[in-house]
Amino acid sequence: MENRQLEELGQQLRVDAVRAADAAQSGHPTSSMSAADLGAVLLAHHLRYDFDRPDHPGNDRLILSKGHASPLLYALYRAAGVIDDDELLTFRQDGSPLEGHPTPRLPWVDVATGSLGQGLPIGVGMALAGQRLDRLPYRVWVLCGDSEMAEGSIWEAVEHAAYERLDRLTLIVDVNRLGQRGPTREGWDLDAYARRLGAFGWHTIEIDGHDVAAIDAAYQEATAAEDRPTAVIARTHKGRGVAEVDDQEGFHGRPLPHPERAIEELGGVRSIRVDVARPPDPVLTTTAHAAGEIAAPRYRVGGETATRDAFGAALAALGSVRGDVVAVDGEVGDSTRTAAFAKAHPDRYFECYIAEQQLVAAAVGMRARGYLPFAATFAAFLTRAHDFIRMAAVSEAGIQLCGSHAGVAIGQDGPSQMGLEDIAMMRTVHGSTVLYPCDANQTARLVQHMAQLPGIGYLRTSRGAMPVLYGPDEDFPVGGCRVLRSSAADRVTVIGAGVTVHEALKAADLLAAESIWIRVIDLYSVKPVDAETLQEAADATDCLVTVEDHRPEGGIGDAVAEAFADGRPQPRLVRLAVRTMPASATPGQQLHHAGIDAESIAAAVRLLVGEVVVA
């Protein structure tokens, strides 16, 4: 296209953004207008994308990190001919896939955006997949706002991208100088962004973001850059092209006050159609999925192994039969035991250093490229990536997470290192599965099941060695549980998971010596929970006691309670959980102080049984 046509296309995108927001009576037209020329040149001259085949492996990826500028994205789709005028005007309406912020309900959207600062880290994940896994020359284009450059996650990604020399990653920064509530910190100081990005090793280009020739040249330069990612830092006007709102405060996130006049000022409605360049048919080099049984290690019943050890070994074994499995580490692979995967499959191991947001974002990006990432760090530090996990659910990205060092049982390191809130966080994630093994063979089997999960999976592992209870050929279906002790004389059911299963078994022995019989359930699947078996236990015994190395809120106690939240008569419930702030102590002391060790369980049961007798 000639520059004049590119400018026309830019105006069309603006008009369409204004129209969409006007039809919706909400949305962010001014944030779309600033980036319209940046989008127009990208679509017309640089993006290689087969809109008929969004799953074409050679397609470039476009991530609108400033997701609130969705009207621009949808205007680009109209220009590409994949949505029509009627659909454009369904923006933000009930049932329309043209949501307020983009989601994968549209086939051309790989990942949901709208929580700022996530597009670049996810783009890093995609570019890593392109460079190291797909080995295809597709480019990843990320369009960011300037406000979101304040997010720390951006700088995790900036460092990572430069370190990995992701030269097929281009960041476009739409520096319109106005945030939601007023000017940004840096205003139009493009140098400020360039200095910072440059200091991390990026190639940077500063341009006038409304000069289509300059934009074109910058994208060309970005495409040619080798060995490092490029940032195109563009000075733009929010609301560009409509005098009433052009570079004015007070017009964020609302339709234009006079849309008809604005459309006229922008030159009226156009219907320029861009024939977007398609990618070359790629030579696929992706590792095929090897067939065969997974040769996970087998652990001898009665031995002692930490579930984190079993996780690492099982993941490595899984990787041997599935070429799509990748592991992502937050510089704790020696602790989470993803190091075992690194040793077996170094080409599919991604080190994110201590940057948990990038850790999860890398997994999301690789998942969007068809891989099955397992990302692992301490359970406590997964909270650092909570917003990324939440958004991964919106992105329908079935990443698998492992949080190690669960609970007070880690011992001396103290509360900063203890995962005590992770089950609550992960249960709440939409469509998630939460697994918490107590044994090495169970862990191995659950890792295999995680590879089949449709949504986000979470495995909670423990630091210390624990007895192996189950044989290596036993299965542990997701949504199941195991009844470990059961008799007709059971008075109380004790439900544990992970370390508390072993404490419950010890308590059962203590109580058996007093002729008090309890049922013991291993609730290895915390979500979904085995409501049927819990109901049987509720029918057979007087009370269910949950015991968990986790805060009392949101964990196993809540999961069990939820199983009875269907209007049926409920069993009596008691929950033992970590209600204090732990300090340093040995694992055994920790469990005792928290009141979740065998002695505490036995004491609780004695009390409950006593009450029953009195009643």
Next chain:
Amino acid sequence: MENRQLEELGQQLRVDAVRAADAAQSGHPTSSMSAADLGAVLLAHHLRYDFDRPDHPGNDRLILSKGHASPLLYALYRAAGVIDDDELLTFRQDGSPLEGHPTPRLPWVDVATGSLGQGLPIGVGMALAGQRLDRLPYRVWVLCGDSEMAEGSIWEAVEHAAYERLDRLTLIVDVNRLGQRGPTREGWDLDAYARRLGAFGWHTIEIDGHDVAAIDAAYQEATAAEDRPTAVIARTHKGRGVAEVDDQEGFHGRPLPHPERAIEELGGVRSIRVDVARPPDPVLTTTAHAAGEIAAPRYRVGGETATRDAFGAALAALGSVRGDVVAVDGEVGDSTRTAAFAKAHPDRYFECYIAEQQLVAAAVGMRARGYLPFAATFAAFLTRAHDFIRMAAVSEAGIQLCGSHAGVAIGQDGPSQMGLEDIAMMRTVHGSTVLYPCDANQTARLVQHMAQLPGIGYLRTSRGAMPVLYGPDEDFPVGGCRVLRSSAADRVTVIGAGVTVHEALKAADLLAAESIWIRVIDLYSVKPVDAETLQEAADATDCLVTVEDHRPEGGIGDAVAEAFADGRPQPRLVRLAVRTMPASATPGQQLHHAGIDAESIAAAVRLLVGEVVVA
């Protein structure tokens, strides 16, 4: 001290770190040894701190961001004469305040560390307090490891500190080039750190971190720097001074293999006592707490106001009578309505831009300096700061948080902007209080109560206007609830909070027309929950139905269930919650699609009542 003495002191700190870890048989001596000289010079020549008066307002603050190097901190305390040899050797033992990672159980520790990348953002909060609130010349010293420089939160803080010209903030980076599992990205490339920090506007000094004269000069230069923060970037050896571990991989987080030989190599046990300089007696200029009644706005019953509006107004009013109240914004003050506070009290309003980790960290830092910060952003985006909130609880920092734009009721913006997991996150925080008002007058009163909370408080506010139900003089104690409809004929109790209270009332009207009577409870205090009133409702009606604009896990349904987790016979429970992934739609459509609007509630009650009749 002469350089020779400083070197001796450094060796003493090393020896003590080795001894402490050996006594504990765990801990991080090598990470302590790299920073020993940096610590020695700071304590001997630059820190101004009255160890007898940790609350002295003029004290410098020292934050050990690399909290795993706690043996170094405790060795410094021994050198300062505030702990003795016996206490040093209680390191990591049950009952000792010398925990694996520092916590405020020690009077000289302001905030807990151990989750990396948090010390600098919290230090920014303290330095902001010093500069803008206390107006005292104390310095904030933050000692970071090099690994943690990969955390995005560090760069949020770096930008913030430079922008605010925090020249009394000094970052010391202990570049020992070895992380937990191997070399860091940058190794000993001090320039890499200096370039980045410099690009953000910091003054940087690169030194040999074992040259006490160079360290001394660098601290001197940092102290003299004006208008910008200073980073002292120090090349060090992990395990410095003991050949077996000096700059060697594989010795992270474990005691030295041959402690006695190491101590000998380090020159043996010493007992150098540092007479730490005390700060000058400051001229206190802190705003006194004004007395008087809080003149919160009063809302007319029957009117309509959004709870976020009421929050902003109430916070501004609170600020008028309490000079210690500050507000912290994540560039959404126009949406959360902290803008009202900004207008009334601009000197106590802190803009963090879109950097939610820094938002919460600033609050923690100011809380540690005695202020009462209210930090607000969208409820959804508070998940970005989950790890900081978790650690704030370990720090015993009673910060107050407000999350706006709760639930699907926000309407068209879609799931990325909806707080649907926030109650679960906040309930799980140790010692937290979770409040969720449905009405403007209630909001105003709850904000007043938040100012009295001992721990972390959370207020969940709503975007849209809602009817005012309560008079302006009614009180809403924390831990209470309100029974809004009640009669002897009640069949079912419907429990809502926020927007669902209004839906429940509408459902009650619909059902009353069919002569089905329900009790309606406004559960504005989600944690602690009013177990007594819930028990009364359970006794009086056949079933409790919770209705919440939140995920089914960890929210109001779980909070109500927990009230019955004491072994008593339980009521029948049903929970209505957001079980789907919302898209764009109007608020009314959203509530309907999620099954939490009046119609859905009425339908659920009819079903339950029908079942009861059949039974």
